[in-house]
Amino acid sequence: MRSVVHTRPGEPEEVLTLREQPQPPRPGAGQVLVRLLVRPVHPGDLALVRYASGPAEQQSAGRIPGVEGMGVVESVGPDVRTLRPGRRVAVFPAPGTWSDFVVVAADLAVPVPDGVGDETAALMLVNPLTLLTLYRALENALHGHKGPVLxxxxxxxxxxxISAAAVRHDLSLINLVRSTAGAERTRALYPSQPVISTSDDDWREQVRRHSGDDGVRVVLDSVGGAMSRDLAALLAPGGTLLSYGQMGAGTTPLESLPLVARELTVRGATVLRWTDRTPEERAEDVAFALELAQDTPNLLEVAASYDLADFKAAVEHARRPAKSGTVLLTTPPATDSRNGAA
Ligand SMILES: NC(=O)c1ccc[n+]([C@@H]2O[C@H](COP(=O)([O-])OP(=O)(O)OC[C@H]3O[C@@H](n4cnc5c(N)ncnc54)[C@H](OP(=O)(O)O)[C@@H]3O)[C@@H](O)[C@H]2O)c1
Incomplete structure (x- = not known):
């Protein structure tokens, strides 16, 4: 069994290594052991390698990145009745998916319908559930309005x-990207939505032309850093800066934002708190994700696939500018005895 591990936080290229172990772990009560076939390299996975700190013993034993993936149930804990060995499943949250095997609670392993391919299944939980998380936060911040949202x-x-959901829900969305080429790509996909590149000197004026003088009601932001100040300045009075990622460089002091004068709200959102939802709510969300995977698999685009052992090349590709889609790490199917559970 192969696992990608790190024993200290740091740049993924520097701290991640491949570890071989003779035996996979055993599932306990209520758990299943999944032989993973495909797992994504999400920006959040890389951020956690950089910043994760856990109990000292976990760090010295080695932390395995990854929270999502798909594979086949290898064995089940004594009391598990809902899943049998051989079932194809997608798992989230399942810490440690950058490994040939992962143990996960049986109720967090979602059976994959026959019509959904392995690569789509490996991507069908985190990002669609993030969309739902953001959409709920957005509705809350919009107070019944349909935008404008940046x-x-x-x-x-x-x-x-988010763009696809905005089209479906008739939401007024302005798309911001960081390059002219990126603007062209996004415009081709969603021609009804304005697309502006921050490489244009007048990008703030362009946003104002689309939002009107009042500004936008909500900014959905995964860049942050030094850009937060510009984004807050584009908000209408009473508007919300909804932060869900931090890909940008630099920082913005809270005191530099016009929070008081313009009664702005800054809030965060994360899919990593999704398990706080009730089992019924989670079942509805999973049904949404399954429908999306079946009806619009093109929305779960793959940038490239690499064998788990080629994780360094995969990480480099995942951080490449102008990449489209998500990079995957794969394990050959079970017939390859090198990856066997025996
Ligand atoms: N809070 C949550 O629960 C949650 C869940 C999932 C994802 N996220 C966050 O959502 C964001 C997007 O994730 P993803 O998987 O969709 O990413 P992705 O498919 O890997 O795409 C990354 C995108 O970010 C752009 N980008 C990278 N660095 C940038 C920078 N410094 N300034 C402006 N744009 C930049 C890239 O633009 P180019 O095309 O120009 O290279 C690319 O379009 C990440 O911040 C991630 O952490 C958060």
């Missing part, structure tokens, strides 16, 4: 899901 990194995998 989103950053509109060409990202999550950004494209």
């Amino acid at each position: 989103q950053t990194a509109a060409g990202s995998s999550v950004g494209k899901l």
